[in-house]
Amino acid sequence: KFFGEIKVTSQVVGFYKVAWNSYEKLAYEEVDLPPTTLHTTGYWFALGEKVIAKLREAGSWNSDLNDYGPRWNEIRQQVRARDNYCCQICGKPITLCPRCHSRAENVVRVKSGLSGLAYTLGHLAPLLLMCDQYDLGIHADPKSPLGGGQPTVVIYEQIPAGVGFSQRLYERHNELICQAYELVSGCSCEDGCPSCVGPGGVLGSGGKRETLGILGELAGR
Structure with a gap:
């Protein structure tokens, strides 16, 4: 685990119109805003190779980067040419623009154990510190330079x-990790909910089993 000075760059690309009482998402609108940079401090930890190997053996690891095979670049170019180098959702001159890519992924949400871990810690940390939820930000990266190329929160x-x-x-x-383990293991949901690792969506999986596996290894359970 580490803490130190970091630089966070973020960019707002859109927003949802939400019903006031039910929080139902009514519409999505895009915006064109410049990125913002924040110089601040952060705390992070990475998952070591031994931990990941144990999780793979137990079938509790699904945060590896996709391997599309040695001919991926060739196939990718063929697909782009087939689609006239345009996004098939919005028509922009790119295969699938980042905004449409994000929306396509949300159709079938498969939450990884790493993102489930980030969700849990992101909600527990403000309680541990007795601060406002929006005083903290959280980011999970399966291959972070902060963690030496390892999965990092x-x-x-x-x-x-x-x-x-x-x-x-x-x-x-250690206290944060143990509390997270107790929270997720004690939740009565089957595969993720807003109270533990976050909802998995109507389609896809919530990643509760994977998140619990990571927390178990980190907490020594």
Whole structure:
């Protein structure tokens, strides 16, 4: 585990219109805004090769990057040419633009154990620190440079330069992981819900089993 200074770059590409009472998503609108950069502090930890190997053996690891085979670049170019180098959803001159790609993935949501872990920690950390939920941001990366190319979860402060939350999370790392394990293992849902690892969607899987496997290894359970 680590904590230190980091630079976070983010960009808002759209927003949902949501019903006031039910939070039902009514529509999606795109916006064209420049990226913003935040210099702050963060706390992060990476999953080592031994942990990942154990999870693979147990069938509890699904966060590897996709391997499309040695001919992927050739096939990709053929598909792009077939589609006239245009996004098949919005018609823009690109195979599948990032915004449409994200929306396509949300149709069939398969939550990985890593993203489920980030969801759980992102909701527990503010309770542990007694701070506002929006004081912290969280990011899960299956191949992060912060973690030496290993799967990494980063919790960072949404306040320029930080106010010490990252160091406190670093110091209470074991407590955070153990509480996360107790939360997920004690939840009565079958495969993820907003109270533990987040919902899996109507289609797809919620990743609860994978998240619990990661937490079990980290907590030594």
